[in-house]
Amino acid sequence: xxxxxxxxxxxxxxxxxxxxxxxxxxxxxxxxxxxxxxxxxxxxxxxxxxxxxxxxxxxxxxxxxxxxxxxxxxxxxxxxxxxxxxxxxxxxxxxxxxxxxxxxxxxxxxxxxxxxxxxxxxxxxxxxxxxxxxxxxxxx
Amino acid sequence: xxxxxxxxxxxxxxxxxxxxxxxxxxxxxxxxxxxxxxxxxxxxxxxxxxxxxxxxxxxxxxxxxxxxxxxxxxxxxxxxxxxxxxxxxxxxxxxxxxxxxxxxxxxxxxxxxxxxxxxxxxxxxxxxxxxxxxxxxxxxxxxxxxxxxxxxxxxxxxxxxxxxxxxxxxxxxxxxxxxxxxxxxxxxxxxxxxxxxxxxxxxxxxxxxxxxxxxxxxxxxxxxxxxxxxxxxxxxxxxxxxxxxxxxxxxxxxxxxxxxxxxxxxxxxxxxxxxxxxxxxxxxxxxxxxxxxxxxxxxxxxxxxxxxxxxxxxxxxxxxxxxxxxxxxxxxxxxxxxxxxxxxxxxxxxxxxxxxxxxxxxxxxxxxxxxxxxxxxxxxxxxxxxxxxxxxxxxxxxxxxxxxxxxxxxxxxxxxxxxxxxxxxxxxxxxxxxxxxxxxxxxxxxxxxxxxxxxxxxxxxxxxxxxxxxxxxxxxxxxxxxxxxxxxxxxxxxxxxxxxxxxxxxxxxxxxxxxxxxxxxxxxxxxxxxxxxxxxxxxxxxxxxxxxxxxxxxxxxxxxxxxxxxx
Numbered sequence: 001x002x003x004x005x006x007x008x009x010x011x012x013x014x015x016x017x018x019x020x021x022x023x024x025x026x027x028x029x030x031x032x033x034x035x036x037x038x039x040x041x042x043x044x045x046x047x048x049x050x051x052x053x054x055x056x057x058x059x060x061x062x063x064x065x066x067x068x069x070x071x072x073x074x075x076x077x078x079x080x081x082x083x084x085x086x087x088x089x090x091x092x093x094x095x096x097x098x099x100x101x102x103x104x105x106x107x108x109x110x111x112x113x114x115x116x117x118x119x120x121x122x123x124x125x126x127x128x129x130x131x132x133x134x135x136x137x138x139x140x
Numbered sequence: 141x142x143x144x145x146x147x148x149x150x151x152x153x154x155x156x157x158x159x160x161x162x163x164x165x166x167x168x169x170x171x172x173x174x175x176x177x178x179x180x181x182x183x184x185x186x187x188x189x190x191x192x193x194x195x196x197x198x199x200x201x202x203x204x205x206x207x208x209x210x211x212x213x214x215x216x217x218x219x220x221x222x223x224x225x226x227x228x229x230x231x232x233x234x235x236x237x238x239x240x241x242x243x244x245x246x247x248x249x250x251x252x253x254x255x256x257x258x259x260x261x262x263x264x265x266x267x268x269x270x271x272x273x274x275x276x277x278x279x280x281x282x283x284x285x286x287x288x289x290x291x292x293x294x295x296x297x298x299x300x301x302x303x304x305x306x307x308x309x310x311x312x313x314x315x316x317x318x319x320x321x322x323x324x325x326x327x328x329x330x331x332x333x334x335x336x337x338x339x340x341x342x343x344x345x346x347x348x349x350x351x352x353x354x355x356x357x358x359x360x361x362x363x364x365x366x367x368x369x370x371x372x373x374x375x376x377x378x379x380x381x382x383x384x385x386x387x388x389x390x391x392x393x394x395x396x397x398x399x400x401x402x403x404x405x406x407x408x409x410x411x412x413x414x415x416x417x418x419x420x421x422x423x424x425x426x427x428x429x430x431x432x433x434x435x436x437x438x439x440x441x442x443x444x445x446x447x448x449x450x451x452x453x454x455x456x457x458x459x460x461x462x463x464x465x466x467x468x469x470x471x472x473x474x475x476x477x478x479x480x481x482x483x484x485x486x487x488x489x490x491x492x493x494x495x496x497x498x499x500x501x502x503x504x505x506x507x508x509x510x511x512x513x514x515x516x517x518x519x520x521x522x523x524x525x526x527x528x529x530x531x532x533x534x535x536x537x538x539x540x541x542x543x544x545x546x547x548x549x550x551x552x553x554x555x556x557x558x559x560x561x562x563x564x565x566x567x568x569x570x571x572x573x574x575x576x577x578x579x580x581x582x583x584x585x586x587x588x589x590x591x592x593x594x595x596x597x598x599x600x601x602x603x604x605x606x607x608x609x610x611x612x613x614x615x616x617x618x619x620x621x622x623x624x625x626x627x628x629x630x631x632x633x634x635x636x637x638x639x640x641x642x643x644x645x646x647x648x649x650x651x652x653x654x655x656x657x658x659x660x661x662x663x664x665x666x667x668x669x670x671x672x673x674x675x676x677x678x679x680x681x682x683x684x685x686x687x688x689x690x691x692x693x694x695x696x697x698x699x700x701x702x703x704x705x706x707x
Contacts, residue, residue: 022308022312027304030308034311034315037315038315041315041318041319041322044319044322044323045318045321045322045325047322047326048322048323048325048326068325068331069322069325072274072321072322072325072331075274075278076318079278079281079285082285083281083285083288083311086285086288086289086307087307090288090292090300090303090304090307093292093295093300094300094301094304097295097296097297097300098297103301103304103305103308
């Protein structure tokens with residue numbers, strides 16, 4: 001099977017940029033990373049149909065290009081579209097709720113990261129919330 | 141009877157469309173959803189019997205023959221899982237309806253719930269039917285997109301945060317799956333599972349290994365096996381109880397189903413079996429250790445879910461007919477039992493106001509029926525003899541003993557330890573939530589528990605005097621948010637104080653009848669698995685036999701016209 005080198009390089013660049021962006025904390029960058037990743041995968045599917053240049057329909061002496069990967073790519077595009085719409089809604093919601101465009105810190109995880117002895121605490125929730133503790137002090 | 145097969149996907153999807161159009165008529169919506177899923181149960185059960193009698197049913201959708209068209213394949217494994225899933229979907233739906241009928245619940249299903257639930261059902265059922273990898277991908281996406289909506293239902297801050305973890309992880313899994321589909325197509329020139337199975341043997345060893353590993357990782361994230369399971373205990377517990385129940389029961393099992401297909405039909409050679417056994421051991425041990433350290437019932441159950449995925453992976457990793465048969469049986473058992481436990485935890489939350497073992501208590505007196513409903517599936521999951529959990533584990537251990545390799549014995553050891561620790565973790569919940577009296581801390585210090593605020597607003601009872609007496613601190617029952625740290629600490633750390641603060645059933649909301657009825661049916665279902673264990677195990681063995689000889693699958697799909705059979 002012959003493949004086009006340019007397409008392979010383009011796919012690899014898109015893929016690595018996508019992965020890089022997905023590793024960010026900002027949700028919007030994650031969305032962009034997901035879009036790049038999706039496009040690179042569509043390219044990958046297209047590359048798998050072999051070399052370019054053959055007609056999509058009709059009798060040619062060389063035969064026609066493989067239509068199946070194109071159908072895959074189309075389906076994948078639709079799915080990517082739907083999921084990114086949902087992601088946008090999620091980002092919007094997250095922004096409205098907390099004015100933050102970031103993946104928030106999981107408090108339970110953060111507590112474990114600090115090496116705290118969770119079992120000795122009464123309740124992880126209250127201990128990870130310094131403000132509530134302060135309020136409590138104040139009311140006392 | 142082949143027209144029955146596409147109905148399993150079409151009916152839920154059409155139902156979803158109709159339900160979406162009836163957003164203003166909740167009763168009608170509910171009725172449609174129930175009817176559609178009831179039809180799915182009947183169809184799946186019919187298929188299960190038909191397939192066992194006449195062999196694999198293959199439908200070439202749209203009349204295009206196998207390598208070109210989309211094949212829907214129902215073999216024994218598919219049929220069995222279809223039936224169990226459809227029944228579980230219906231049960232959980234009834235549970236959520238029960239939850240919605242009870243007044244003032246923040247988890248009450250919103251109008252979008254039913255259509256989304258049906259799309260989820262269509263995705264799960266389609267995944268079990270898919271005869272080619274790309275259709276499997278589409279099925280995964282269908283159920284995933286529906287699950288994104290369900291896990292962020294209501295869009296509260298906590299759910300959005302938990303949902304983000306879940307969604308991003310799933311997106312990466314899907315991307316990997318799509319990439320491996322592309323590579324499989326490049327290597328074999330097909331995505332039809334039967335044809336891949338034929339052609340994959342001709343590929344160079346390293347190409348096989350690459351494709352195999354990529355697919356395994358993609359499915360492993362979905363199935364939540366050890367290094368890839370980090371997302372599950374973070375995201376599942378925040379969702380509404382019925383959603384968590386259906387996710388726990390079905391979504392991970394779809395991943396397990398894909399792994400079983402991958403290891404038996406697509407890559408039948410035992411290339412990665414040792415890796416699978418190692419992963420199984422780690423999944424069991426790490427999962428159950430997580431469960432032991434949890435204080436929240438839902439999180440604890442999520443960890444036991446992970447650890448028991450290890451048992452199924454173990455069965456697959458043994459790579460023998462007995463091993464696969466045990467894995468199939470265990471999958472069925474686990475779908476039912478894990479869903480039941482999550483439903484019970486939903487009722488516990490409803491009755492006790494929280495799922496934290498630190499503030500739950502006295503449920504045995506308040507709701508003796510609920511206690512029984514918890515104890516039976518808990519014993520079942522832990523593997524106490526008469527129940528199906530014991531039978532499944534026994535089957536797995538026997539398969540490992542037959543295998544006889546050192547690694548197989550290590551998995552048996554890990555399995556035994558995991559069962560005991562599972563029992564320990566679940567009995568700790570039993571001790572805390574049911575056996576001991578209600579701790580005073582819950583009534584006295586509303587802000588200190590992990591429960592949702594509304595649960596406490598419903599029980600604004602004066603704090604027991606003993607607490608303030610013991611600590612000698614000023615205490616105002618009315619403004620109960622001003623309780624002191626000392627009072628809180630003493631009452632939480634010494635259950636003795638709880639005893640004087642007598643258990644008052646008035647603290648608990650009464651048992652919601654429909655929820656209890658549905659949960660009872662689920663518990664009876666899990667017990668019924670024990671009663672029908674003989675025939676069921678026989679069915680699982682026959683399913684495993686046809687899985688371990690992929691030629692029969694290949695012949696059924698490729699060597700037949702529409703609706704052909706293999707035997």
